[in-house]
Amino acid sequence: MIKIENLEKVYKTEEIETTALNGINMHVKTGEFVSIMGPSGCGKSTLLNVMGLLDKPESGSYKFLETELLSMNDKQRSNFRKQNMGFVFQNFNLIDELTVFENIELPLIYNKVPATERKRLVNEIIERMNIVNRSGHFPQQLSGGQQQRVAVARALVTKPKLVLADEPTGNLDSSHGNEVMELLCELNEQGTTIVMVTHSSHDASFSNRIINLKDGHVISEKINKSRTEELI
C-alpha cells in the first residue's frame, strides 16, 4: 500500500540544521499494523507526519497505492488526506467546543457527506465504540480513555484506508491504554491498515511488524510472529 524511498527531511533554524529523516526506505502492506519505535528525536514523528501529508520532505518518493504523493500541491494533499487517512493523537486533540457527536461528524462535513448519511455513519461508529450514552457530552466531561475512543471514532468515521496513530496510549493509564490498543487491533482485524508511533514495546507487541529508527535511519525491522500469522 505504501512505498517510501530515500526520504530526507531537514529542519533548519537560524543557527543549526537538524536532519530528521536521513534516507528512509520502508513499505506498508494493505491490512498491516506497523509500529515505529525509537528513542526521542529519532525522526519517528516526522516520518508519521510525512506519511500523513502534514509535512513535506526535502527529497525522496512516497507512493500510496501506486500514486506519488510528494508531487501534489497543498490542495491535492489536503484532499487526499481527508479521503484516505485518519489520525489518532497522543493528546486526543478533540475540539473542546464540540460535543462527542459533533467531533466525530466533523471530518464527514469536510468530506461533504450529506447530513442524513452523516448521522447514520456517526451513530454507527458511536455504537461500535461503545460511547452511545456519551454522544451529547463535551470532551472535558469524559475520561482520558473515553476521549481517545472518540478520537479513534473520529479517525475511522470516514472509513480511511490508513490510520496513523501518534503514541495513542501516551496520555492514558495502562488499563485505558490496553483498551485503546485492543480497539486498534480489532480495527486492524477488520481490514484497516494502521501505522503507529510508540515508545512502548508493550503497545508495539500488538502490531504485525516493528520498525526501529535511529538518527533518521531504519536500523532494524522485526516481524511479530504471533500476529503476522493471522495476516497471512
Next chain:
Amino acid sequence: MFKLNFKIALRNIWKNKTSSLINISGLAIGLAACLLLLLYVAYEYDYDTQTIDTGQTYKVMINGRDANGEVDGTADATPNAIAPLLKQNYPAVKAAARIEGQGKRLIANGAQTLKRTTYFADPDLLNIFDYHFIYGDKRTALTEPNSVIVTASTARMLFGTTDVLNRSVRYDDKTDLKITGVIKDLPGNTSVSFDFLLPWSLNEAYRSWIKRPDWGNLNYKTIIRMNPETDIKQFNRSVKGVIKQHASWSSNEMVLFPLSKLHLYDTFVKGESTGGRIDQLRLFMGLAIGILLIACINFMNMATAKSEKRAKEVGIKKTIGATRGSLIGQFLMESMVLTVLSTTLAIVLIELCIPFFNRLLDIQLGINYSNSSIWIGLMGVVLITGLISGSYPAFYLSSFNPIQILTKRNIKNGLFSVNLRQILVVGQFSFAVILIIATTVIYQQIQYIKNRPVGYEINQLVELPQEGLLYDKLDVLRERLAKSGAVLSLYQSSGTIATETSWFSGMEWPGSSEADKLQNFSQLATTYDFVKTTGVKLVAGRDFSRSFASDSAAVLLNRSAVKRMNLKDPVGQTVVAHGNKVTVVGVFEDFILGSPTLKGSPLVVAFMKGWGGKVTMRMNPSNSVTENIATIEKIVKEVNPAYPVELTFVDQLYAEKLKTQRVLGILSNLFGGLAIFISCLGLFGLASYSAEQRTKEIGVRKVLGASVSSLMQLLSFSFLKMVAFAIIISVPIANYVMNNWLQNFEFHTSISWLIVLLTAAGTLAIALLTVSFQAYKAANANPVDALKYE
C-alpha cells in the same frame, strides 16, 4: 458546516465570558457612538432637503462689495423685488417665493392662545417645499390674504384636533384668519421652520410699503426653484447685474446658491463658499470612524491574544481536512456573530441616549425603523465592522501550521504578530490622547470666550418682545415698574443687546469718501436710558436725554465706529445716517454685540422713536430675582393684557451665542471619554490574557523568590511602554491640529504645556490602573496552582 461553525462561535462566546463581555460591550459602545454620530451627520446632511426638487432649489444670496470693489460679505438677505422679477422675466425660474420670519407670534382660538413661530410667504413656497397637506389644497392655501396654514401640532394645541379646515383663528390679537391648510409637522432640520404660515398678501396689507419694490431693504429671504436642465452658472452670470439695473447706486449682486447646501457650506469668503458647518461635521465623521476603529482594534487584539487557545482547533481541523478558506470563513463568522450581538446592544444604547442627546444639542434625531436605508446602512456598518475586526484574526489564526501545534512544539507567536498588536495598541492610545488634548483645548477656548468681558452689566438684565400696547404705553410701563421697585430702568430698542440684528450702510461723516458709503455699520435703534440700563461705558459725551429736544436726531457711536470714521473729536459732530443729518452726542466703549469670538465692529446706536421691538429692563438687585420677575410679569400683563409675557434673561441669550462651540465641546468630551474607556477596556483584556499566558513564568519566578511588586512591574511595564510611546506620537499631532483650530477665532487662548503634561500623566495613570489590576491578581496567585496548571 455553517451550523457547526455557528455553534462553535456561540459556545466560544459563552465559554470566554470575560473576553466576550469586553468584546461585545466595547464594540457595542463603539458602534453606538459611531451610529449616533452618523445619525447626527445624516441629519445635518438632510438639512433643507424637504423640497420637491432638491437639486433645483436655490436660495438667492447677495454679495456686498466694499470700497475697493471686493466682495466683503455674502448673506441670504434680499430685497423684496427679486422674487417677482425673476418669476416674471426668467422662464428658467419655475417658482420664486419671498419669506419673512416673524419670530413667535400670537395665534388664538377664542381664549386658547399660543405664541408660535410664523413666516410670511409667497404662495409659490408651496411649489418649492414638499409640505404634506393633511387637509386643504396647496394650490389655493395662500392665495387669500386672510388665510393661514397651520401644522398638525399647532392645530391640536388650538382645537384639540387636526380637522380644522375653514375654522377661524385670531392672529396677533388683531386679524381673524381662516385656516386653509393643515400640514404635517416639519422636521427639525429645515431652515424654514414654522408652526403656522401666513400669506404674503397679509404682510402687504399690514405694511403697505412692502408692496413697493425696494432694492435697498434687505429684510427678506428669497427661495427659488429652477426648471430642470438649467445651466445654473450661466443663469448666475445673467442675473449678476440685475440689482444694479434697478438701483444704480447699489453695489450688491445676486447669486443663487443651492438651498440644501447652504446649511453646511455657510461660510463665504469673497463671495465663494469656503466651508462652514461641514468642517465640524467632517470632524464628527472622523470621530465616529475613529471610535469604531478603536473598538475593532480591541476585538482584533483579543482574538489574536487568544490564538494559543484557538490554535489547537485550527490544527485539528486542518488535519481532518479543513481548507484555509473554510477556517477564514469560520473566524469571520465568529466576528460577525459578535458584531450582530454588539449592534443589537448598540441600538438599545442609542435608543436610551437619543432623548438626552437631542436635548443636549437641541435637535430631533431618531431612528426611523420603517426606513429601508437605515437598515441598509446598519447592515453595511455590521458587515464592515465584522470584516475589519475579524479579518486579521481570521488570516492570522488560519495560517497556523497543524504539525507545530499538534505535536506541541512551541508556537512562536511570530515577531510580526506581536509587533502588529503593539502597533494597534499604540494607535488606539494615540487617538485617545489626541482626543483628550483636543477636548481640553476646546473647553479652555470656550472658557476663554466666556470669560471675555462683555462690556455691559449682563446680570439682572431681562428683555421682552415689544408687542401690542407696549409701543404706545411704554411710558406707563416704565412708571409702573419703577414704582413697584422691581426695575431700576428700561429702554426700548430695535433688537436685543445680546446679538447683532441689523446693519446699514450709506453713512457719511466729516471727511468720508464716496467709497466709505459702502461701509457696513451695525445698528441699534433706541430712545432713552440705553446707557443707564445696560451699563455700557461712556468714554465721551452723554446718553440721549429728555432735556435735549434735539436728541430726536442724535446718535451714539462705539469706539470702533469712531476709529473707522477717523473722527478726532466726535462729540458734537454731524454725520448722515439713513439720509438724515444727526449729531453725535456720545461715544461708548466697544461691547460684545456679535460673536464673542470676533473683535469689535463699528456700531451706531441711533435715537429712533418708531423703531421698537424689544424692551430691556435692569432689575433691582436688592430684591430676589423671583420676586422681580413675578412683579414684572404682573405689571406687563396688566399693561398689555392680550399677550403672554415672555421674559428672557440676557445672559442666557448671550450664552446661546456659544452654542456651536458648546456642541463641539460636549461631543468631543463625550466621545473622547468613550474612546479612552474603550481603549482601556481593550488594555484590560490584553493584560488579563498576557497574565494568563505567563502564569507558568510567574509561578517559576515566585518560587525562585520574586516579590509581588517586581512581578507587577514585569507585567505592567510592556503595556506602559506602549502607552508612553502613544503619548510621544500624539502630542505633536494634537498640538498642531488644535493650534490650527484655534486660529479660527480672532480671540483665542493658547495651548498650555501644563495641560499636555497633565493629559499625558492622566492617560498613563489610567492605563497603569487598568493593567496593574490584572498584574496584581496574577502576581498574588499561588505559585503551586500556576505550576500545576501546565
